[in-house]
Amino acid sequence: MSEHTITAVGRVDAGKGASRRLRRAGQIPAVVYGGSAEPVSIQLAHEKTWVASQNEWFYSSILNLEIDGKAEKVLLRDMQRHPYKQVIMHLDFMRVDENAAIRVNVPLHFLNQDTSPAGKASGVVVSHNLNEIGVSCLPKDLPEFIEVDLAGLNPGDIVHLSELKLPAGVEIPELKLGKEHDVAVVTASYVQAEPEPEGEGAEGEGA
Numbered sequence: 001m002s003e004h005t006i007t008a009v010g011r012v013d014a015g016k017g018a019s020r021r022l023r024r025a026g027q028i029p030a031v032v033y034g035g036s037a038e039p040v041s042i043q044l045a046h047e048k049t050w051v052a053s054q055n056e057w058f059y060s061s062i063l064n065l066e067i068d069g070k071a072e073k074v075l076l077r078d079m080q081r082h083p084y085k086q087v088i089m090h091l092d093f094m095r096v097d098e099n100a101a102i103r104v105n106v107p108l109h110f111l112n113q114d115t116s117p118a119g120k121a122s123g124v125v126v127s128h129n130l131n132e133i134g135v136s137c138l139p140k141d142l143p144e145f146i147e148v149d150l151a152g153l154n155p156g157d158i159v160h161l162s163e164l165k166l167p168a169g170v171e172i173p174e175l176k177l178g179k180e181h182d183v184a185v186v187t188a189s190y191v192q193a194e195p196e197p198e199g200e201g202a203e204g205e206g207a
Contacts, residue, residue: 004052004057004058004061004064005063005064005066005071006044006049006052006063006064006065007044007064007066008018008030008042008043008044008050008065008066008067008068009027009043009044009067009068009097009148010040010041010042010068011040011041011042011043012041014041015066018092020164022043023046023087023089025102026045026046027043027044027046028043028044028046028047028049028088028089028090028091029041029042029090029091030042030043030044030090030091030092030093031051031090031091031092031093032065032067032072032074032090032093032094032095032134033093033094033095034095034096035095035096035097036082037095040067042067042198044085044091046088046102049088050086050088051147053079053088055105055119055143056144057144058076058146059076059105060104060105060132060142060145061104061142061144061155062075062096062139062142063076063093065093072090072095073096073098074093074094074096074098074101074141075093075104075153076091076092076093076095077093078090078091079091079092090122094098096109096139097139098136098138098139098140099134099139100138101138101163102136102142103134103135103136103139103141103173104134104135104142105132105133105134105135105144106132106133106134106135106142106143106144106145106146107131107132107144107145108128108131108132108133108145108146108147108164108185109146109147109148110128110132110148110150110186111143111147111149111150112149112150112151113126113150113153115151115168116150116151116152116153117152117153117154117155118150118153118154118155118157118188119150119153121155123190123191124155124188124189124190124191125188125189125191126150126153126186126187126188127186127187127188127189128162128186128194129183129184129185129186129187130183130185130187133146133161133164133172133174133185134171134172134173134174135166135170135171135172135173136170136171136173137169137170137171138169140169141167141168141169141170143167143170143189146164146165146166146167147165148164148185148186149165150155150186153186153189154188155190156167156187156188156189156190157186157188158182158184158187158188159177159185159186159187160182160183160184160185161174161181161182161183161184161185162175162182163185164185176183
């Protein structure tokens with residue numbers, strides 16, 4: 001698991017007016033909560049945080065959040081964006097207990113699809129029904145992503161949730177709820193050609 005550090009500064013001012021002033025100054029109002037400590041209001045530089053937010057790890061990895069030089073392990077739990085501007089309005093971070101299991105949505109990375117039998121076959125469409133899955137694990141075991149190797153995918157195959165290869169210490173809670181929750185992650189389906197409308201061929205010949 002790679003480590004990613006985000007820098008923040010503590011703040012005292014609260015309320016909508018204070019948040020507006022921060023945004024005008026190129027800062028993002030945010031809060032850190034959870035664990036045995038009280039919630040803390042913080043602010044982050046928008047430009048650096050926006051660049052970080054373009055990466056998958058910002059949403060699915062444990063972050064080192066440095067507040068006035070003191071680091072805490074956190075997960076991003078909520079992000080409020082401006083409806084049409086490229087602006088982050090507010091962030092919520094949750095403290096992480098390194099000895100307690102956490103539930104996080106982790107992205108899937110699909111490998112070797114183009115070179116698989118299904119990927120090379122004509123008339124076959126490979127569909128990714130899920131692009132991320134919810135996992136449970138200790139913070140130290142949290143992967144940034146899970147690889148799905150499709151090298152052996154054949155036309156007509158279905159890859160189910162239970163077939164994913166998970167890192168040690170990682171499990172999918174959804175699978176404990178019953179067989180009906182073992183959903184399809186990838187499908188390689190034949191595409192049926194649409195039949196020509198009746199009479200179209202005859203009209204073409206007459207013309």
